Each structure stands twice: as structure tokens, then as C-alpha cells.
Amino acid sequence: MTRIIDGNEIADDIRADVKDSVETLTEEGVQPGLATVLMSEDGASETYVSMKQRACEELGIEGSHIEIDPEEPAETLYDRIDELNDDPSVHGILVQMPVPDHVDKRTVLERIAPEKDVDGFHPENVGRLVAGNARYKPCTPHGVQKILAAEGIETEGKDAVIVGRSDIVGKPMANLLIQKAPGGNATTTVCHSRTDDLAEKTRSADILVAAAGVPEMIDGDMIAEGATVIDVGVNRVDADTEKGYELVGDVDFESAKERASAITPVPGGVGPLTIAMLMYNTVEAASRQSGVPVELI
Numbered sequence: 635m636t637r638i639i640d641g642n643e644i645a646d647d648i649r650a651d652v653k654d655s656v657e658t659l660t661e662e663g664v665q666p667g668l669a670t671v672l673m674s675e676d677g678a679s680e681t682y683v684s685m686k687q688r689a690c691e692e693l694g695i696e697g698s699h700i701e702i703d704p705e706e707p708a709e710t711l712y713d714r715i716d717e718l719n720d721d722p723s724v725h726g727i728l729v730q731m732p733v734p735d736h737v738d739k740r741t742v743l744e745r746i747a748p749e750k751d752v753d754g755f756h757p758e759n760v761g762r763l764v765a766g767n768a769r770y771k772p773c774t775p776h777g778v779q780k781i782l783a784a785e786g787i788e789t790e791g792k793d794a795v796i797v798g799r800s801d802i803v804g805k806p807m808a809n810l811l812i813q814k815a816p817g818g819n820a821t822t823t824v825c826h827s828r829t830d831d832l833a834e835k836t837r838s839a840d841i842l843v844a845a846a847g848v849p850e851m852i853d854g855d856m857i858a859e860g861a862t863v864i865d866v867g868v869n870r871v872d873a874d875t876e877k878g879y880e881l882v883g884d885v886d887f888e889s890a891k892e893r894a895s896a897i898t899p900v901p902g903g904v905g906p907l908t909i910a911m912l913m914y915n916t917v918e919a920a921s922r923q924s925g926v927p928v929e930l931i
């Protein structure tokens with residue numbers, strides 16, 4: 635029987651643990667704070683940012699939110715980042731991606747103080763991750779590791795295939811899976827839009843991570859019998875629903891579940907973990923910046 639992985643349940647356990655650590659910090663007079671910055675009128679981005687703020691509220695993390703009109707000059711965003719860097723009540727800063735075209739993404743990522751970069755996207759933090767000395771593991775790949783651990787899926791010695799080479803999922807996922815560390819030690823292949831014979835590669839996977847951002851591009855015949863399938867895709871496709879869209883993954887769930895031994899659904903798979911790990915990183919940031927130790931698993 636194929637196991638349908640319940641991401642909400644795994645995220646709940648992590649959030650409970652994070653909440654305990656928030657209490658430890660607040661008892662010591664440290665109120666963990668996360669600032670989110672949105673410079674976009676995109677509906678999906680607005681939804682994700684409000685979900686992050688709601689998660690803060692639930693866990694007792696002080697959430698603050700800044701919205702910048704996407705027509706504003708890039709300097710407005712850079713200035714706000716500087717202010718947040720200098721604000722001791724803010725331990726974590728997240729600038730929701732994507733930013734408008736006239737804003738230089740690299741400048742944004744480099745402007746955030748590395749200690750407050752709870753996304754783990756600052757080049758210093760990327761470098762540390764690659765060197766096996768991560769400060770904050772990027773939320774989505776970290777969440778995928780938590781799913782595999784919670785489900786008892788061994789990575790060591792296994793063939794892991796990632797489809798997608800983005801800076802926020804594909805590349806850090808590959809780095810975590812090849813690390814000489816628990817949740818790593820996998821033989822890791824990264825595929826992308828220029829890969830010859832993608833299906834041949836995906837069929838060789840014991841663990842397949844789909845993170846290309848292309849709706850339902852991975853179907854059952856691209857998956858080995860008994861593989862673990864982790865679907866990172868969150869694609870909004872037009873549909874005759876109340877919201878006017880339907881959320882679909884990068885995996886064709888119906889055909890994939892006939893072959894996989896375990897599979898994450900969309901929604902309710904990786905997404906909830908992304909938010910839980912953001913809370914986790916924020917608490918870690920507050921602990922490091924205050925010197926008050928916490929125990930996070």
C-alpha cells in the first residue's frame with residue numbers, strides 16, 4: 635500500500651517543539667521576532683506571507699509585516715531591510731520572493747544581516763551550507779529532511795534525484811542530501827530543464843524530489859516501483875473552484891501513487907513544513923542572538 639504522507643501532522647509536531655522553545659525564551663525575557671516584507675501584489679505571495687504571520691501568532695512569535703508598493707524604487711526596500719537589521723526586537727527577516735524586476739534580488743539577499751537571514755539565502759549562509767556548517771538550513775529542503783526522518787525513510791546510500799535547480803529548493807536540497815550527516819549520505823543527482831532523458835534519471839531514484847515548478851510534469855511511468863516521492867511543487871492552475879484556481883504539484887498524484895511506496899500530496903505535504911521550519915529558524919535566530927539556549931530537534 636502506498637503511504638500518503640501527512641505533512642500537516644509532521645509540521646504540527648515540529649510546531650509544538652518550537653512552541654516549547656518560544657516559551658523557554660520568553661521566560662528568559664526574550665521575545666522571538668520575525669519580520670516579513672512583501673513587495674508584490676501577487677495573490678499567492680500575499681497568501682504565503684499571511685500564512686507565515688498566522689504561524690507566528692500561534693506559536694507566540696512576534697510577527698511584524700511590512701508591505702511596500704511594488705512601484706516604489708528599490709532603495710525603499712533596501713532602506714527597510716537596513717532598519718530591520720538594526721532593530722534588536724527582530725531576530726529573523728524574510729523578504730518574500732519574487733521581488734519586482736527593477737529590484738535586484740542579489741542586492742536584497744546580501745543586504746539582510748546573515749544572522750537574521752532565516753531563509754538561509756544570503757551568500758554567506760549558502761557558503762556555510764555548502765561547507766557543511768549551515769547557520770540556517772533553507773526552510774523547504776530542511777522540511778523535506780524532516781519528512782524523510784519522520785517517516786523513517788533512510789537516505790544513506792540511496793539514490794536521490796532532484797528535479798529542479800533553483801537557489802531556494804533544488805540546490806540546497808542537493809547540498810543537504812550529499813552531506814556527511816544524518817538525513818544526508820545519499821548519492822544525489824540534480825536534473826533540470828536541459829537534462830537529456832529525464833525519465834531515465836527519475837526512474838533511477840529511490841527518493842525523488844520534484845521541485846521544478848511545472849504542474850504535474852512527473853507521472854507514474856517516470857517513477858520506480860517503491861520509490862519515495864516528495865512533491866515540492868505549489869502551482870496554481872485555473873479551475874472552476876471558489877477561489878478560481880486549484881493547487882497542484884509537480885507530480886501527477888494519481889498515476890504516481892500507483893508506483894510510489896510513499897508520496898507527499900499537494901496541498902498538505904511539503905508546504906506546511908516550509909512554514910514550520912521558518913518558525914524553527916526564527917527561534918534558533920532568537921536563541922543565538924540572545925545567548926539563551928534552546929533545544930530544538
Ligand SMILES: Nc1nc(=O)c2c([nH]1)NC[C@@H]1CN(c3ccc(C(=O)N[C@@H](CCC(=O)O)C(=O)O)cc3)C=[N+]21
Pocket residue numbers: 681682685728729730731732753773868881900901902903904905906908909
Ligand atoms: N523569501 C521567501 N521564502 C520562502 O519560503 C518563500 C518565498 N520567499 N516565496 C515563495 C515560496 C513558496 N513558499 C510556500 C510556503 C508555504 C506553502 C504552503 O503552506 N502551502 C500549503 C497550501 C497553501 C495554499 O492553500 O495556497 C500546502 O502545500 O499545503 C507553500 C509555499 C514559501 N516561499
